[in-house]
Amino acid sequence: MFSFSMAFAIPFTLFAIFPDWMKNLPKSGGWLNSVKVVLGFLELALALKFLSTADQVYHWKILDREVFLALWIAIFSGMALYLLGKIRLPHDSEIKAIGVPRLVITLLTFSFIIYLIPGLFGAPLKLLAGFLPPMSTQDFNLRGSVGENSTSANATLCEAPNNPASLSFPHEIQGYFELKQALACARKQNKPVFIDFTGHGCVNCRKMEERIWAEPAVLSRLKNDFVMVALYIDEKTELPASEWYTSAYDGKVKKTIGNQNADLQITRYQNNAQPFYIILDPTKEEVLVSPIAYETDVNKFIYFLDQGINTYKAKSASLGLAAK
Known part of the structure; x- marks a missing residue:
């Protein structure tokens, strides 16, 4: 407009x-x-x-x-x-x-x-x-057909993601679209969770994915050092009635995946803008470092990722665990 x-x-x-x-x-x-x-x-x-x-x-x-x-x-x-x-x-x-x-x-x-x-x-x-x-x-991708980003293959997921076929990650990243499933896998793999609050119609989300996530140093970390979860706030897929709930924030019944993801972002993290990135400890579900939003400086984004990785490793070491 x-x-x-x-x-x-x-x-x-x-x-x-x-x-x-x-x-x-x-x-x-x-x-x-x-x-x-x-x-x-x-x-x-x-x-x-x-x-x-x-x-x-x-x-x-x-x-x-x-x-x-x-x-x-x-x-x-x-x-x-x-x-x-x-x-x-x-x-x-x-x-x-x-x-x-x-x-x-x-x-x-x-x-x-x-x-x-x-x-x-x-x-x-x-x-x-x-x-x-x-x-x-894109149905035909010449870059993908010749092995784009083949040097940073994704770590194996614990199980197939529970998600509609309409949801996906860019750059052949593997991950989940449901926070509970991502947390369970992260506990098994002893890795921090990278939460990506995103949207199908989010312009800045696509800019981040194509300009920042595509950088080899960033992509390698996202693929190998985190369990990824993308929470789409505008996903229209309606959940079974047994999974509906009334939000404590606005008193409305949340019926779709997008509405529940948006409610989670607002109520738990006091933010309603996208993109919004959070690095989470899967055990206590604590935020490891200050979340960031739209960031066009690739070095700052790498620093954010490294800070989250190092903080999680330090916490794991103090508990006698070895972060992968």
Whole structure:
């Protein structure tokens, strides 16, 4: 919504601050129609982002990553051809020559299209992290087929996770989607639990996964030094009636996986933002280090992980256990 509002608000704001600019504007005509058409292309591309979020939350599986990218490539190709005058719409004036601003925008658009194309084959496209559907929706991943991240294989889980097929981890990480199951496994393996409060529609969660988690030093720690659990706060899967409960926080009955995960985050950890990362002692269910949220500095995130690992090892040593 911010992008939509900015597209309309910026021109009015600038003309309000600099009213003399109005005098320098050319009369309405073909140029104004071109502006409207270009904004239309941009809004169409942004609309797909909102549709993609709903697609992820409700698991329609309409806009997988490569479908989304193909549509964006088609939209921006149409925009570039329109700017070159190869496509004409009603009310457009004939383009006799392409001006410098129009040419620059066209070149930038073609550059963006070229950047998008490798994403069809599994390239991460980190500049667009959070805006594209997650990599787990990619049907064909050339990077994965040649052994991506093969140097940091996942530690074995204690048992298969109890989860809907719609839930998954990025980067071939193995983990759980239910806290009780993760805690039980962590006690068996004598490892701390890494809780990831996340969401299907969480832009910053995807940015963290694609920009920070993908770093080899981070990924190796997540795969081997923790029992991972992802708690989706917007998962719509309804639980059996026997598992429903009334929240002490808001007095509402929590029927879905997402509602119960969100209630857990609010009531136990006094936070309702995502992403939110917690490193937990599985025995006493105590928080080992201060939780962190959206953190774009990979070194700070590694420090957070190492601090949790070392704190858990120190506690285990004091109890006569050997942390794995």
